[in-house]
Amino acid sequence: MALTLMKGSEAIAEAAIRAGCRYFFGYPITPQTEIPEYMSERMPEIGGCFLQAESEVGAINMVYGAAGTGERVLTSSSSPGVSLKQEGISYIAGAKLPCVIMNVMRGGPGLGSIQAGQADYFQATKGGGHGDYHLVVFAPASVQEAIDIMSVAFDTADKYQCPVMIVADGMICQMMEPVELPEMKEYKVDLEKKPWAANGHGFSKKSGRSIINSMYINTEDLTVHNQNLQAIYREIEANEVRFEAYNMENAEIIVTAFGTVARIAKSAIDDLKEEGINVGLFRPITLWPFPYKELHDAAVAPGVKAVLDVELNAGQMLEDVKLAVNGDTKVDLLSRLGSQMPTPEEIKEKLLSMREVL
Amino acid sequence: MKEVIVLIGNYGSGKTELALNFAFRAARQGKKVELLDLDMVNTYFRLTDRANLVKSHEIRLVSPNFVHSSVETLSLPAEVASAFALDWDTVIFDVGGDPAGATALGRYKEDFDALPEGSLTVLNVVNTRRPMAGTPAKLVRLMRDMGRPSRQAVSGFINNTNLARLARPEDLRYGYEVIREASIASGVPVLYTTGRPDLLETFLSEGHDPAFIGEPMAIETFMHRDWETFTKEGL
Known part of the structure; x- marks a missing residue:
């Protein structure tokens, strides 16, 4: 496999594409703007979709919609932008949809600095948005690990129907290292594995309509919904710990x-x-x-x-x-x-x- | 006659590394040198990071306003005019790595036009081991996209293909092959081939067509971008 000299952010974007991601919605913010920039060039080449939203709030809700079709979807931002995305992330977790969210952390609070930071640990691991939910959170320590973790992140999101976050920082994204990229993986939505996917296809294979929703107005329904979510989180805790x-x-x-x-x-x-x-x-x-x-x-x-x-x-x-x-x-x-x-x-x-x- | 070198090229192609090497070479020849950091796109890994090194060679450095303050104002200082107004032997512009970065050059079109014939060389630095520069078609398109906002025609290519600390002679050979095609397709000549001395020597001994090598120039590495050098020497 040939080595390429890549910036962390470019490598992360290419790794997502090679893991089957064909949908990227985002909004620029230093120090991760090279991810959307790379996607804007690369997605049209491979028949994927890059869309620069009007804001982070718009971007995460586009992720919500696209994830509902069962496709592999990525968004990326940096700390202040990830704060803006929290409502959407909570909805995605509530609606049990898989997606990957990249947070290239910078210094905070507020606008903070554009240099590397790690102060979003609480936000990433203890909620961030409202409600009883968890993200699976990966923290790579090198460009190569960020690449390798990307396909794990998408697989984990699909397996547990939950949003996955990767936290990196400006060092990893701006550093340039020779890297080895994985082979390109074509991803096709398999309705046997994702019967919930609302993509207008496969009705005959489904038990009913696919409805993507995070609202359970009846308290008994909401209790059952939360119990189901918690059961998934216990399963993740039992199986997915990495160190x-x-x-x-x-x-x-x-x-x-x-x-x-x-x-x-x-x-x-x-x-x-x-x-x-x-x-x-x-x-x-x-x-x-x-x-x-x-x-x-x-x-x-x-x-x-x-x-x-x-x-x-x-x-x-x-x-x-x-x-x-x-x-x-x-x-x-x-x-x-x-x-x-x-x-x-x-x-x-x-x-x-x-x-x-x- | 004043020698003006403008370095454009994709991110990570090695513009800053070459700007330093061209500047130090000129300074060693006893020339009066000014170096201009015109990168307004990326605030990481820029020429100004090596300000002390540049000044130790008695080279004048011009940096963007508020550089290293983490404030991206996208503004250039009036001092850039000194490149044209003052009596330098060699002036080197290091420009941001994409069409947006090249826009910074466009603002000085009238000044560049007023230079005497033969004074200006616009060099397109290429590292074909970088993701968006790996094919002749991509190189030609990137060059065209940078030409419009920069309002400058490229005088020639520099083959600076490398894999940083893992660079091998075959990287230069790969660059040679891709850039040769881009050169034939665009009519833009290859003016330099640059690399670590040992790698360059091996590459030159392989008997490639000199028309697509240009002047070979051994370079030193000053800009450290990978982890091993970061933990030892800092950014």
């Missing part, structure tokens, strides 16, 4: 981090290993479902004295890390605010200072 554990053997401290920051932490860990100090990295790849059990096991392993959570926010994943560790091991935080990326040296220093008091 990376790095250098865990004989680790004295375990670093928890996701996305770009985890990759920086890895550099610090490699440096310390050369000095004979073992630090492990536990990197959730799915932020929801969070790998609670796996992290707890890692944190209470013999020899582990502390956990250091490193984040580009005030400590959002920290809450899940603490829930996972459940007080059984000391948890410390290295937080950087305002899009100031931590350096490997800073993480190293923090780890060394922790080691002195352990």
Whole structure:
């Protein structure tokens, strides 16, 4: 397979196309504008549809409509734009439709900055919109992982009939790396697998009309609907947890981090290993479902004295890390605010200072 | 006569890298050099990121207004006029990587027109390992699309095909083949082939048609865009 030199955002867009996505609705915002830009060029080439909506609200509702036909649909935005999409995301979750939403996080709150951020962890994993719903949230740490996760994201969305979010940041999207792309996958809506698809076809194969809806005005119906959703979420929690554990053997401290920051932490860990100090990295790849059990096991392993959570926010994943560790091991935080990326040296220093008091 | 080099080309084709290499080469020859960062499209990985390096070579650098303040005002400073008004030996323009970016050039058409015959060279930097530049048809179309807003005709191609840290001589060969077709189709000559010294040497030893190689120019790498270099040296 030939290597291509791609920007993260271009690679993410092409990976979605190769996973069978033929519909993209979006609105430009730095640092992800290259995704819609690439789609605007590429979709017409392959007979797909690129549409720049009048706003993020318009874009997510176009996703809602297109997803209802059973096709593979993508939208992408960055933090402030993703906030605007929340109502639509809640509707899509309520209507049990699959789609993929890309959030290339920047600094916040408000307009914040255009540099990389990680402060949308709560928004992505704890709701964001209204109602009892979850998104499956993937957090790739490299351009290649973002590519590889794209088809997993679409498959997961289809399997559980739920919206899936991929959170990345400006570093991943703006960085240029040689990458290997997967083969092109043609996607055809299979009405046996998606009997709910409202695309005007296959009535004879269906038990009734396909009605896409998130409104259950009768409380008993809404209760059953929510119970069904919760049952799906329990199934996702049981089956879809993904994480990376790095250098865990004989680790004295375990670093928890996701996305770009985890990759920086890895550099610090490699440096310390050369000095004979073992630090492990536990990197959730799915932020929801969070790998609670796996992290707890890692944190209470013999020899582990502390956990250091490193984040580009005030400590959002920290809450899940603490829930996972459940007080059984000391948890410390290295937080950087305002899009100031931590350096490997800073993480190293923090780890060394922790080691002195352990 | 003042030598004016304008570098246009797709994102990631290597315009900024070549702008630095052309500028340093001229400076080494004792020339008075001005370098203009005209990229108003992408605020990441721009010439101004290497401001200190540029200034250490006693090269004057002109950057867009509010550069590095995370404010995208899409405005150029009046200082750009110094490229035409002052007495430089070499002036190099590094332009944003698409038709929208090329628009920045269009505003200076009258100034470019007033340059003496032979002073201006507009170079289209090509890396055929980049996704939107992999076929002759795409190259010709991109060149045409950049020509309209920039109000400039391209003087020649630069084959700068590479895969960053994984670059191999076969990348230059692949670029050579695609650009040769684009050159024949458009009538625009290939003026330079650029690359890391070792890769360039291997490519040149393969006996390709010099008409589609132009002047070979070994380049140094200053713009780091991948992770390994980022964690070691920062952006």
